[in-house]
Amino acid sequence: MLPQPSFPTRRLLLLVGVLVLLAGGPGVAQQPDTATGSASGPAVSPPLPAEHWAVRAAERAEAMGLVREYLPAQRSVPVVTIADALREAAARAPVEAPGVESLARGWWERFAEEFPGLVAHAEGRGSPVVLGAAATAGYRHHTGRTEAGSGLFGRRTEPVTLPDRSGGVLGASLMARPTRFLAVATAPEFGPERMESGRWDVTVGWRSVAVSVGEQPVGYGPGVGGGVVLSGTSRMPRIELETVRPVTLPGFLRYLGPTSFHTFASRFSETRHPGDPYFWGMRAAIRPHPRISAAVNRAAIFGGDSSATPATPGNLLRMFLGILSRDFENQVVSADFRYRLPTEAVIPLTAYLEWGAEDAAGAWWDVPGRVVGISVPAVPRLPGLALGAEWARFPLECCGNPPWYLHLAFPGGWVRDGRPLGHPVGGEGSEYLFRGNADLAGGRVRLDGRVFLRDRGDRGFRPPIWSGNLYAPDRAGSSTGVDLHAAWRPSRRSDLSLMVQREVGDGWTEQRVNARMAFLF
Numbered sequence: 001m002l003p004q005p006s007f008p009t010r011r012l013l014l015l016v017g018v019l020v021l022l023a024g025g026p027g028v029a030q031q032p033d034t035a036t037g038s039a040s041g042p043a044v045s046p047p048l049p050a051e052h053w054a055v056r057a058a059e060r061a062e063a064m065g066l067v068r069e070y071l072p073a074q075r076s077v078p079v080v081t082i083a084d085a086l087r088e089a090a091a092r093a094p095v096e097a098p099g100v101e102s103l104a105r106g107w108w109e110r111f112a113e114e115f116p117g118l119v120a121h122a123e124g125r126g127s128p129v130v131l132g133a134a135a136t137a138g139y140r141h142h143t144g145r146t147e148a149g150s151g152l153f154g155r156r157t158e159p160v161t162l163p164d165r166s167g168g169v170l171g172a173s174l175m176a177r178p179t180r181f182l183a184v185a186t187a188p189e190f191g192p193e194r195m196e197s198g199r200w201d202v203t204v205g206w207r208s209v210a211v212s213v214g215e216q217p218v219g220y221g222p223g224v225g226g227g228v229v230l231s232g233t234s235r236m237p238r239i240e241l242e243t244v245r246p247v248t249l250p251g252f253l254r255y256l257g258p259t260s261f262h263t264f265a266s267r268f269s270e271t272r273h274p275g276d277p278y279f280w281g282m283r284a285a286i287r288p289h290p291r292i293s294a295a296v297n298r299a300a301i302f303g304g305d306s307s308a309t310p311a312t313p314g315n316l317l318r319m320f321l322g323i324l325s326r327d328f329e330n331q332v333v334s335a336d337f338r339y340r341l342p343t344e345a346v347i348p349l350t351a352y353l354e355w356g357a358e359d360a361a362g363a364w365w366d367v368p369g370r371v372v373g374i375s376v377p378a379v380p381r382l383p384g385l386a387l388g389a390e391w392a393r394f395p396l397e398c399c400g401n402p403p404w405y406l407h408l409a410f411p412g413g414w415v416r417d418g419r420p421l422g423h424p425v426g427g428e429g430s431e432y433l434f435r436g437n438a439d440l441a442g443g444r445v446r447l448d449g450r451v452f453l454r455d456r457g458d459r460g461f462r463p464p465i466w467s468g469n470l471y472a473p474d475r476a477g478s479s480t481g482v483d484l485h486a487a488w489r490p491s492r493r494s495d496l497s498l499m500v501q502r503e504v505g506d507g508w509t510e511q512r513v514n515a516r517m518a519f520l521f
Helices: 011-024 052-064 079-096 097-116 116-124 251-257 311-319
Strands: 130-143 165-179 181-190 195-206 208-214 236-243 260-266 278-289 292-302 330-342 351-358 369-377 385-394 429-440 445-455 478-491 493-505 508-520
Touching: 052 079, 052 097, 052 429, 079 116, 097 116, 097 429, 116 130, 181 311, 292 311, 351 493
Parallel strands: none
Antiparallel strands: 130 165, 130 508, 165 181, 181 195, 195 208, 208 236, 236 260, 260 278, 278 292, 292 330, 330 351, 351 369, 369 385, 385 429, 429 445, 445 478, 478 493, 493 508
């Protein structure tokens, strides 16, 4: 996976240095304001999924320069970290960005309605056990479901068509903090087919570090459409260690700026993964300048009962160092960069890039996976509106490099529960994505929309490897799609949402509809 046993650090530091020179000066909201206090209250809290509205609101607030040190360790973010970001944005906006004052205040008020226990503690009104809770009822409809193919070379299988799934859904969610250093979360659901455990988590933490055990998605990278290494599209049982707030390293390392870190381990116990292999990932991120952040992301599927190479300390150490073996592991690595341009006087802009490689030294330069994007967190004179565009590209295998997300020793591929762990393109191919987000009525009405064009490569066989995409040949070629979300909070204790997703290709269509009503407690 890595181009060499070590990451090309000199090139990374050179790029960061150039960006620092281009950054001009710090943007708004870089000086501490001790009057704002902290909304965090409890030092430990469960994570919010990346698709939660509050996580996306915090990302927008940081991109506007209204949050000092928002540097999450992964896509799922502790609820206490989100609380800090939204409260700080609401406190700073009246002075530093009056045009978005109403928007920032609406975000904080909506968050306070959803997590009243957390906010009450932050305001000195007791030490709650329950941070937030909800009961949900809705309807789910999913047609055109497909599970990605498996294997490589002559043992490659076609994707499997799955039965449609439709029906009512009942669920509940609870986030609680029984003690100062312990937090729990659960979100069971009764769906069309069976009782599902849903997301759950038990977190133990101290100061800026937390250890969690549970079943949650893990995602890395700045891309909206997906990440090169992990997109966070599938829950997995895992144990993880992460920083819940960025830390400053000692000595000369302090010049790296705020630093965050995440690592986790899991095991894939499902039919498509013979021998139940293990899975490991990590992300380390730095912010050497208020406008610039950079990170390294890694993950590997390794070992298991079917592997001829045992999981010895030596083999594990070589994997952690990025040294490749023939059949012990399949590794994917990427580096990502994010730059908040000094253009807020005219229009706020944030540009980002993720660049990765799949399991071979030359792949980093010969067939890199790339995600490039630019976003406007608040359109001038229309601050509730955010826009963005993104391009992703995964080349065809060549030059002795293997195809993306496939490996001879692990026939299940870079897949969990039938869904790609990496970018949803699934390997060889590309995606053009355009998105818009509108927060209206003080954040009580939220509209999200994405349109995309994908190309998953050529159809059919390509000796000696049958296609470089997890979904080929069934979904090879071009497809178009839309992803629409609408949410309305008509009262302090209710929330209505509707999600419609549709992708259409040559002879196939996949469509999802989710409607939900939530009652907040």
